[in-house]
Amino acid sequence: EVQLVESGGGLVKPGGSLRLSCAATGFTFSNAWMSWVRQAPGKGLEWVGRIKTKTDGATADYAAPVKGRFTISRDDSKNMLYLQMNSLKTDDTAMYYCATDRGSSSRYNYWGQGTLVTVSS
Amino acid sequence: EIVLPQSPATLSLSPGERATLSCRASQTISNYLAWYQQKPGQAPRLLIYDASNRATGVPARFSGSGSGTDFTLTISSLEPEDFAVYYCQQRSDLPITFGQGTRLEIK
Numbered sequence: 024e025v026q027l028v029e030s031g032g033g034l035v036k037p038g039g040s041l042r043l044s045c046a047a048t049g050f051t052f053s054n055a056w057m058s059w060v061r062q063a064p065g066k067g068l069e070w071v072g073r074i075k076t077k078t079d080g081a082t083a084d085y086a087a088p089v090k091g092r093f094t095i096s097r098d099d100s101k102n103m104l105y106l107q108m109n110s111l112k113t114d115d116t117a118m119y120y121c122a123t124d125r126g127s128s129s130r131y132n133y134w135g136q137g138t139l140v141t142v143s144s
Numbered sequence: 145e146i147v148l149p150q151s152p153a154t155l156s157l158s159p160g161e162r163a164t165l166s167c168r169a170s171q172t173i174s175n176y177l178a179w180y181q182q183k184p185g186q187a188p189r190l191l192i193y194d195a196s197n198r199a200t201g202v203p204a205r206f207s208g209s210g211s212g213t214d215f216t217l218t219i220s221s222l223e224p225e226d227f228a229v230y231y232c233q234q235r236s237d238l239p240i241t242f243g244q245g246t247r248l249e250i251k
Contacts, residue, residue, distance in 0.1 A: 067231065067243070068180075070240040070242065084239070085239075086239045129235040130178045130233070130235055131190055131233075132193075132200075137187060
């Protein structure tokens with residue numbers, strides 16, 4: 024059974040940093056492009072970015088609002104996905120989900136339960 | 145960026161009725177469109193991928209159609225558990241984008 028479990032959310036001040044983690048089980052993690060999607064309270068879904076597999080270069084792509092501030096990385100030896108968030112803004116307040124289809128299609132069959140990030144002074 | 149306006153924003157129907165939700169892409173995306181259902185406090189659930197393919201375990205009352213720029217999600221006969229928010233998503237080009245959602249509520 025595929026499981027994605029996010030952690031690391033919490034309350035942080037504007038300008039601060041936070042690192043989110045996503046633990047993946049039940050599939051071959053190293054073969055999967057992995058994405059982060061966020062949802063501000065009461066709002067819609069917003070794609071944050073994705074990271075490809077090592078075979079595909081392990082490169083990451085980002086949405087414009089987070090580019091230069093957020094970094095996605097992966098550790099295939101631990102089946103872990105990360106989102107390093109720097110220079111946080113109040114607009115970054117959201118539930119953050121990791122998501123995948125176990126392949127490279129960027130359609131999301133599998134989602135974690137999310138971890139809440141609140142940016143507030 | 146490909147924009148995906150969804151209509152209507154809110155749809156009020158009764159169980160047993162047919163629901164038709166629309167998603168229109170700002171440029172052609174072939175069939176690279178997915179539909180998700182989200183209930184309060186839950187992660188989204190994939191319903192339809194590549195415009196017309198039902199995801200595993202999705203009931204047959206859900207169907208998707210369209211290509212290019214105009215897409216439709218149809219629920220043939222609403223069940224009580226279908227009242228939720230529905231999002232479309234394109235994967236044709238980066239950045240991946242979602243529609244703003246259609247809230248399907250009980251009339």
